[in-house]
Amino acid sequence: MNQKKLVVIGFLGATLDAGKGPGRWEKWRPSVALCQHDNLLVDRFELLYQEKFTELGQVVLEDIATVSPETQVELKLVNFQDPWDFEEVYAVLFEWVRGYEFDVDHEEYLIHITTGTHVAQICLFLLTESHHFPGKLLQTAPPKRYRGDDPGTFTIIDLDLSKYGRIASRFAQEQQESLTFLKSGIETRDPAFNKLIEQIEKVAIASKAPMLLMGPTGAGKSRLAKRIYELKRARHVLEGRFVEVNCATLRGDTAMSTLFGHVKGAFTGAVNNRPGLLRQANHGLLFLDEIGELGLDEQAMLLRALEDKTFLPMGADHETDSDFQLIAGTNRDLHRSVAEGKFREDLLARINLWTFHLPGLKDRRADIEPNIAYELDEFARRNGSQIVFTNEARRQFLKFALSAEAVWSGNFRDLNAAVTRMATLAEGGRVTPEDVADEIKRLTRSWQGSGEPVQRGGLEQVLEPEQLAALDRFDRVQLADVVAVCRTAATLSEAGRLLFSTSRERKKNTNDADRLRKYLARFGLSWNALKGI
Amino acid sequence: MITIDGSFGEGGGQILRSSLALSMMTGKPFKIEKIRAGRQKPGLLRQHLTAVKAATEIGQAEVSGDTLGSKELVFRPGKMQSGSYSFAIGTAGSATLVLQTVLPALLTTTEKTELTLEGGTHNPAAPPFPFLEKSFLPLLRRMGANVTVELERPGFFPVGGGKFTAVIEPTGMLNRLDLCERGTIHEQRATALVAMLPTDIADRELSLIARRLEWKNPVLKTENVTTSRGPGNVVFIEVESEHLTEVFTAFGEKGKRAELVAEEALKEAKQYVRSEAPVGEYLADQLLLPLAVAGGGSFVTSVLSEHTTTNIEVIRRFLAVHITVTELGKRSWKIEVAS
Numbered sequence: 001m002n003q004k005k006l007v008v009i010g011f012l013g014a015t016l017d018a019g020k021g022p023g024r025w026e027k028w029r030p031s032v033a034l035c036q037h038d039n040l041l042v043d044r045f046e047l048l049y050q051e052k053f054t055e056l057g058q059v060v061l062e063d064i065a066t067v068s069p070e071t072q073v074e075l076k077l078v079n080f081q082d083p084w085d086f087e088e089v090y091a092v093l094f095e096w097v098r099g100y101e102f103d104v105d106h107e108e109y110l111i112h113i114t115t116g117t118h119v120a121q122i123c124l125f126l127l128t129e130s131h132h133f134p135g136k137l138l139q140t141a142p143p144k145r146y147r148g149d150d151p152g153t154f155t156i157i158d159l160d161l162s163k164y165g166r167i168a169s170r171f172a173q174e175q176q177e178s179l180t181f182l183k184s185g186i187e188t189r190d191p192a193f194n195k196l197i198e199q200i201e202k203v204a205i206a207s208k209a210p211m212l213l214m215g216p217t218g219a220g221k222s223r224l225a226k227r228i229y230e231l232k233r234a235r236h237v238l239e240g241r242f243v244e245v246n247c248a249t250l251r252g253d254t255a256m257s258t259l260f261g262h263v264k265g266a267f268t269g270a271v272n273n274r275p276g277l278l279r280q281a282n283h284g285l286l287f288l289d290e291i292g293e294l295g296l297d298e299q300a301m302l303l304r305a306l307e308d309k310t311f312l313p314m315g316a317d318h319e320t321d322s323d324f325q326l327i328a329g330t331n332r333d334l335h336r337s338v339a340e341g342k343f344r345e346d347l348l349a350r351i352n353l354w355t356f357h358l359p360g361l362k363d364r365r366a367d368i369e370p371n372i373a374y375e376l377d378e379f380a381r382r383n384g385s386q387i388v389f390t391n392e393a394r395r396q397f398l399k400f401a402l403s404a405e406a407v408w409s410g411n412f413r414d415l416n417a418a419v420t421r422m423a424t425l426a427e428g429g430r431v432t433p434e435d436v437a438d439e440i441k442r443l444t445r446s447w448q449g450s451g452e453p454v455q456r457g458g459l460e461q462v463l464e465p466e467q468l469a470a471l472d473r474f475d476r477v478q479l480a481d482v483v484a485v486c487r488t489a490a491t492l493s494e495a496g497r498l499l500f501s502t503s504r505e506r507k508k509n510t511n512d513a514d515r516l517r518k519y520l521a522r523f524g525l526s527w528n529a530l531k532g533i
Numbered sequence: 534m535i536t537i538d539g540s541f542g543e544g545g546g547q548i549l550r551s552s553l554a555l556s557m558m559t560g561k562p563f564k565i566e567k568i569r570a571g572r573q574k575p576g577l578l579r580q581h582l583t584a585v586k587a588a589t590e591i592g593q594a595e596v597s598g599d600t601l602g603s604k605e606l607v608f609r610p611g612k613m614q615s616g617s618y619s620f621a622i623g624t625a626g627s628a629t630l631v632l633q634t635v636l637p638a639l640l641t642t643t644e645k646t647e648l649t650l651e652g653g654t655h656n657p658a659a660p661p662f663p664f665l666e667k668s669f670l671p672l673l674r675r676m677g678a679n680v681t682v683e684l685e686r687p688g689f690f691p692v693g694g695g696k697f698t699a700v701i702e703p704t705g706m707l708n709r710l711d712l713c714e715r716g717t718i719h720e721q722r723a724t725a726l727v728a729m730l731p732t733d734i735a736d737r738e739l740s741l742i743a744r745r746l747e748w749k750n751p752v753l754k755t756e757n758v759t760t761s762r763g764p765g766n767v768v769f770i771e772v773e774s775e776h777l778t779e780v781f782t783a784f785g786e787k788g789k790r791a792e793l794v795a796e797e798a799l800k801e802a803k804q805y806v807r808s809e810a811p812v813g814e815y816l817a818d819q820l821l822l823p824l825a826v827a828g829g830g831s832f833v834t835s836v837l838s839e840h841t842t843t844n845i846e847v848i849r850r851f852l853a854v855h856i857t858v859t860e861l862g863k864r865s866w867k868i869e870v871a872s
Contacts, residue, residue: 003600022729022764025692026787036691038578038624041601066694066762069621069651070579149691149786151624 004105005043008034008138010112011120012049012057012075020059028142028152030114031060035068036151042071044107048078048096048116083117090123097132109135110156129159131386189366196356203354204228205237210306210326210351212291212334215358218413221329224358225287228327232285238325240284243277248293255298257314260305266315276313278305281324291351292332292343299344306350326351361408361415362488368401371412375419387423389431397422397436400443404488404498407447418443459483462525471523479523482516483530492516492527535563535850539604540570542843546581547818550634551844553584553608554822555851557592557638562609563851569604576602580626583652584634587620591635591646615644615703622652625693627659632682632699637822639701640678646701654688654695655726655767657784660815662687662697663724663769664780669819672777676707676827685760689728690784692763707827710820713867714833715811716775721748721802725795727785728758728765734785738768738795745799746770747806768794770802779805779813808864810835817841817868825854828872837866 010031017029035042045064049057061073078096080088102109111128113121127133137157143150203211211228213221222244229242250258253267261276278286288294294302305311306326310319328351337343361368372389380386389397400406401415408414422431422439459468459480471479482499489495496512497504504510520526537552549565556563569575577585582599585606589596593611620631628650639646654662660669662684670680679702688695723742725735735755743753758765766785771778783797805813812820814836821841824830825848834841837858845856845868859867 025729025763036624038580038626039574039576039602041579041582041623063692066692067625068623070623151691 004108006041006110007044007046007107007135008042008110008112009046009133009135010048010114010138011116011124012047012053012060013115014050014053014056016115017060018056024059024063029060029063030112030140032063032067033142033151034112034138034140034154035064035071037154040154042068045071045073046076046100047073048076050083051077051079084119086119086123089117089119090126093120093123093127094132097127102134104134109133110138111135112138112140114138114140189370190359190364193359193364193367196358200224200228200356201231204231207354208237208325209353210328212352212355213327213329213358214331214355215329216331216360216411218411219358219360220412221358222287222289223412225285225289225327225329229285229287232325238284240282240324241280242285242287243281243324244287244289245277246289246293247298248290250294250298253314255295256301259298260301260311260313261316261320262314263316266313270315274313276320278302278311278322278324279313279320282322284324285327286324287327287329289329290331291328292330292334292337296342296344299347303344303347303350361411362406365402368415369398371415372397372401372419375416376423378416379420379423383423385429387426387429387431389436390433393431393433393436396433397431397439400436400440404485404490404494405444407488409447414443414446462530463523467524482519483525486516486520486527486530495527534607535561537563537565537847537850539565539568542846543839544571544843545569546578546584546630547840548843548847549577549581549606550584550630551822551847552851553588553592553634554637555825555848556608557588557594557610557613557635558641558826559851560610561851562607564605564607566605568606576604577606578626579623580630580652583620583622583626584631587618587631587635590614591618592638613638613642615639615642615646617647617649619649620651622650623693625653625656625688625690627656628652628654628688628695628697629656629660629662629665632665633660633819636680636699636701637826640673640680640707640823640826641705642701643703643705645703648699648701649696650699651694651696652688653690653693654684654697655765655782655784656690660819661767661769661780661782662695663767663771664782664815667771668778668780668816672710672712672816672820673823676710676823676830677704678707678823679704687726687728687758687761687765687767689761689763689765689767692761692765694762707823709827709829710824710832711830712777712811712820712832714809715777715779718772718774718806720752720771720773721746721806722752722754722771722773723798724754724756724769724771726756726758726765726767726769728761728763730764730766730785732757734766734791737791738766741792741795742768742770742799747803766791766794768798770798772802772805774811777811777816779811779816781805781813805835808835809833810865814838814841818844821845821848821856821868821870824870825852825856827870828854829870831867831869833861833865833867835864835866841868 013030017031019027019029031047047057057075061075064071064073078092080092082088111124111133113124128135128137137159139155139157140152142152213224215221226242232238257274257276259277261274261279262270264270264273301311305322309323310321312319334343334348338345338348376387418439422435426435459476462483485498486495489498493513496516499516500512504512517527537548539548549568552563552565568577582601585596585599588594591614593614595609598606622628622631631650632648666682670682673680680699682697682699685696723739725738727735732755739753739755743751767782769780769782771780781798781801783794785794810833812832812834817834818840820832821844848854848856855871857869861867
């Protein structure tokens with residue numbers, strides 16, 4: 001037999017499994033009956049019992065040996081003071097599960113929930129649902145009329161299947177709380193990023209000064225701001241709320257009133273007093289994303305609020321106080337905005353005391369894998385169903401995610417979307433290689449024509465300003481793309497293959513690496529120089 | 534390779550067991566598809582897996598598809614290995630059906646084999662132990678086989694847990710057997726067996742049989758079983774004739790009157806006595822394979838069941854024997870096996 005062994009874990013039913021003498025065979029006893037099905041073969045039965053039912057346990061053990069010689073019964077002592085005490089039963093079972101050596105490669109587990117107190121049944125359900133029991137639920141039921149000759153019915157309930165998602169989602173919230181408690185976020189591996197986070201942590205705890213988070217769209221600025229807030233709150237650096245707004249969504253009168261509030265009658269439509277976000281963030285944290293989009297008037301007011309902790313709501317006679325901490329986010333070069341007259345120099349000076357550059361996803365390749373795990377957990381939290389990749393699917397997706405073809409122009413937003421799509425489409429909670437292949441197609445399509453590599457070639461980093469000035473726009477665009485590909489490719493040959501992927505099909509001799517090397521040399525560039533080797 | 538459609542004819546476990554027996558005997562591998570396809574719980578059940586396991590061990594076979602619920606099985610027998618074996622069957626599945634699977638091939642081995650079989654021994658829908666002991670095995674011995682069985686404790690449905698041993702001594706070739714008439718009836722005996730149940734059940738059964746059996750001095754016997762693991766009640770009537778003994782069995786069930794159980798056994802026994810055919814429906818099934826092993830023989834039976842016709846088809850797939858079925862009259866069929 002090459003099948004996995006079937007192991008049932010369940011309680012000895014103090015009432016349901018009870019019975020003495022020949023008459024016991026005329027009674028439906030769930031633990032015995034489940035070994036009498038001709039289409040269910042239990043290889044091992046872990047029968048949990050309480051000390052006072054030792055004798056009954058022995059009877060059931062012998063009866064199972066008779067009806068099912070193939071089944072090995074293991075009586076396992078678990079003791080509760082009060083089997084109706086939820087906390088105690090859960091704790092005892094939790095400990096039992098922790099101490100049990102599950103061998104999921106060779107054994108399949110069914111958790112029998114027909115016996116035991118209701119409390120025990122609920123605990124078994126919770127522990128299975130939370131994957132502490134790596135198995136499925138087993139429910140048994142007597143036949144309509146028990147005459148001793150029919151073991152009744154059994155049902156195997158796989159909580160991982162989406163049809164049970166609704167039941168599971170009720171517990172998703174509780175599950176998330178414990179997850180957050182046990183897991184302090186994503187286990188990122190990129191050393192530079194980890195160092196950045198360490199610095200942020202120090203600053204967050206030690207300073208109430210504004211922070212500026214810079215980085216491309218989707219790099220995780222908003223998530224990081226929220227985490228900084230939580231950390232500050234946990235360390236009692238602040239006690240108010242987290243208030244968040246994207247400045248790109250604020251325009252005209254609404255911008256002023258949204259941020260600073262207004263009094264009733266300040267303008268048409270101002271029918272009530274409105275405190276404004278700055279006031280709401282009193283003693284808390286205000287996160288202004290895309291701060292570069294803020295109008296000049298609002299910038300002036302914000303600067304004042306930062307310096308004096310007071311501001312004047314629209315139409316008000318008196319100033320309002322708010323002692324808030326600020327985190328600003330931007331994907332723009334604010335110095336350039338200052339030069340263009342779009343951003344106040346004094347405000348920039350005030351907010352860039354602590355500036356942190358968040359790299360995009362493709363500059364944090366080592367963190368792709370832990371972020372996938374994180375996104376899966378998040379998906380499970382939101383949807384109540386645990387999704388896993390098959391080994392092959394994981395391998396294929398990672399290979400793609402780390403390759404040069406994956407430009408990740410939307411950064412973590414793209415990764416989140418990719419994982420969400422695969423998890424949603426996965427049948428039976430498993431992402432298969434086919435799901436991955438489909439997703440790779442979707443991602444590749446979405447990145448086509450995004451212009452990402454061209455705009456972010458970063459030629460100023462590889463060429464001297466006078467060299468750059470001497471280039472035609474025509475060459476600049478081409479070189480920027482070539483440089484971008486070189487940066488993400490692992491080897492010169494890989495970069496060459498990607499850059500000449502179409503023409504190489506027609507060539508007898510393909511020496512893409514040489515072609516690329518010569519091209520770079522025209523601009524005084526080399527592979528090693530580009531890769532900083 | 535021989536391919537068997539597991540859903541044809543009787544379409545149940547019998548096709549599988551006969552195929553296993555014939556494959557072990559002939560050394561020919563086979564593949565069976567659509568195992569129990571039309572049944573409520575299709576595919577291999579636990580009792581079938583035990584039969585496969587026994588055949589695999591004794592026949593030193595390579596097997597694939599031997600999993601619960603499997604609808605396809607490939608069996609490649611090796612060299613028969615005699616010796617001592619124990620097989621236990623769960624869910625009160627019939628231990629006699631395990632014997633039925635491995636016995637034909639063991640009849641022609643050269644060394645002694647001892648089997649210890651546990652499970653159901655007195656099951657409806659399987660040859661009950663008294664039938665094996667008193668009817669079938671004496672005929673096998675007449676063909677030259679040396680098979681003895683001993684019951685240690687009976688196992689009743691649904692608890693099972695019975696146990697018996699079978700010893701098969703090598704005898705070389707089997708002789709042909711012809712059972713075209715039964716000769717005069719010498720004696721009729723009725724036995725009522727009770728385990729973990731009131732003895733008066735057996736008394737009521739036997740007193741009804743005593744009143745209704747058309748036989749002047751039936752031998753009546755109550756057996757109060759104390760060794761079984763679960764409760765049970767069985768009535769069997771033996772009809773001993775000049776050339777063979779036939780056994781007819783009925784089973785007690787919870788909620789079924791004792792008199793009704795006795796009536797069931799009586800009805801079959803009376804039908805048999807009234808017909809002239811020496812071989813009853815179940816014995817006909819059992820005899821086919823040994824006759825095919827011997828390469829010749831014949832018998833007359835009162836019923837041509839689907840089990841029997843299916844068995845004939847399976848035998849034809851493995852062995853180059855000629856089996857002819859002739860209707861002699863109402864309730865009388867002659868089956869002849871020739872090589």
